[in-house]
Amino acid sequence: MPTLQSVLDPAGIQAAHIESLWWLMWWVTVSVFVGVLVTLAIAVRRAPAPRPLASNERGLMRGVVLATAATLVVLIVVLAASVRTGRALQALDVSDAIDVTMAGNQWWWAVEYAHPDPSQRVRTANELHVPVGRPVVINLVANDVIHSLWIPDLDGKMDLIPGRQNQMRLRADRAGVYRGQCAEFCGLAHARMALTVVAEPPAQFDAWLAAQRQLPPPPTSPQAIRGKAVVESGSCALCHTVMGTIAGARTAPDLTHVASRQTLAAGTLANTPDNLRAWLRDPQHPKPGNKMPPPGLSPDDLDAVVAYLETLR
Numbered sequence: 001m002p003t004l005q006s007v008l009d010p011a012g013i014q015a016a017h018i019e020s021l022w023w024l025m026w027w028v029t030v031s032v033f034v035g036v037l038v039t040l041a042i043a044v045r046r047a048p049a050p051r052p053l054a055s056n057e058r059g060l061m062r063g064v065v066l067a068t069a070a071t072l073v074v075l076i077v078v079l080a081a082s083v084r085t086g087r088a089l090q091a092l093d094v095s096d097a098i099d100v101t102m103a104g105n106q107w108w109w110a111v112e113y114a115h116p117d118p119s120q121r122v123r124t125a126n127e128l129h130v131p132v133g134r135p136v137v138i139n140l141v142a143n144d145v146i147h148s149l150w151i152p153d154l155d156g157k158m159d160l161i162p163g164r165q166n167q168m169r170l171r172a173d174r175a176g177v178y179r180g181q182c183a184e185f186c187g188l189a190h191a192r193m194a195l196t197v198v199a200e201p202p203a204q205f206d207a208w209l210a211a212q213r214q215l216p217p218p219p220t221s222p223q224a225i226r227g228k229a230v231v232e233s234g235s236c237a238l239c240h241t242v243m244g245t246i247a248g249a250r251t252a253p254d255l256t257h258v259a260s261r262q263t264l265a266a267g268t269l270a271n272t273p274d275n276l277r278a279w280l281r282d283p284q285h286p287k288p289g290n291k292m293p294p295p296g297l298s299p300d301d302l303d304a305v306v307a308y309l310e311t312l313r
C-alpha cells in the first residue's frame with residue numbers, strides 16, 4: 001500500500017487536468033502575493049510628508065479603480081480556468097468504460113464490478129483494480145453517512161451521499177499502485193478509511209478479474225478446514241461473505257479473496273498473517289471505533305481461522 005499520494009504527480013488524464021489548474025492558481029496567487037509585497041515596500045520607502053488627503057483625491061481614486069479592475073481580471077481568469085477544467089473532466093470518453101460501483105461504509109469501501117450475469121459480478125473491498133488506458137465509471141453510493149472518494153493521483157474528489165448516486169470518471173494512464181482516502185469526515189475511524197488503487201496493464205487486469213470470479217478452493221489442511229467451520233458457524237457469517245460457503249452477509253468486507261488484497265481494514269494494516277492474527281484478536285486496537293467487535297476466539301480457533309483466511313487467495 002503506497003503511503004504517499006500527490007495531486008502533482010498525475011497518473012491519469014483527469015488528474016493531469018486538475019494539476020494544470022493547480023499550477024495556474026499557484027502562479028496567479030504567487031504573482032499577486034509578490035505584487036502586493038513589492039507595492040507595499042515601495043509605498044513605505046516613498047512615504048511622503050503628510051499632506052491633506054483632499055489634495056490628491058483623484059490620484060487615490062485612480063489607484064482604487066485600477067486595483068479593483070486588476071482583482072476582477074484575476075478572478076475572471078481563475079474562474080474561466082476552473083470552468084474549463086470542469087468541462088475537460090466531463091469530456092472523458094467513457095463509451096467502453098469498466099462499470100464499478102463503490103459504496104462508502106463506516107469505515108471501509110465496498111467495490112463491485114458490474115456484469116449482466118449477476119453470478120459473474122465481482123465483489124471486493126478497499127482495493128480497486130483498473131486497467132491502464134481504459135476509462136472507468138465509478139458509481140458512488142453511501143450506506144450510512146456522507147463519504148468522499150479521493151484518489152489524488154487519478155482524479156479529484158467526489159462525494160458519496162446516502163440516497164443518491166454520484167459518478168466519478170477516471171482513466172489511469174500509468175501503471176502503479178495509488179493511494180485513495182475518504183476525504184469527508186465520516187466518524188471515529190475516518191482517518192483509517194484508505195483505499196488501494198492498482199492500475200495494471202489490461203491483460204493483468206483481466207486475469208485479476210477472472211481470478212476474483214473463481215470460488216476459492218476448499219481448504220485442505222486440517223487446521224484450515226477447522227477454520228472454515230469456525231467462520232461458518234461463528235459470528236463471522238453474520239456480517240461477512242465468503243462465496244461458496246454459508247457466510248453470505250454484506251454488512252462487512254467480502255472475504256472471498258481476502259488474502260489476495262494488499263491491506264486489511266482499509267489500509268490500516270499490511271495484509272500479513274501476523275497482522276491478520278492481530279486483527280482477529282482485537283480489531284479495536286489497530287482501528288479504534290471500527291464496527292467489528294472482538295470475536296473472542298480461543299487460541300486454537302484463532303490459528304485455525306488465520307490458516308483458513310490465508311487460503312482465500
Ligand SMILES: [Cu+2]
Pocket residue numbers: 104105107146147148182183184185186190193
Ligand atoms: Cu468515510
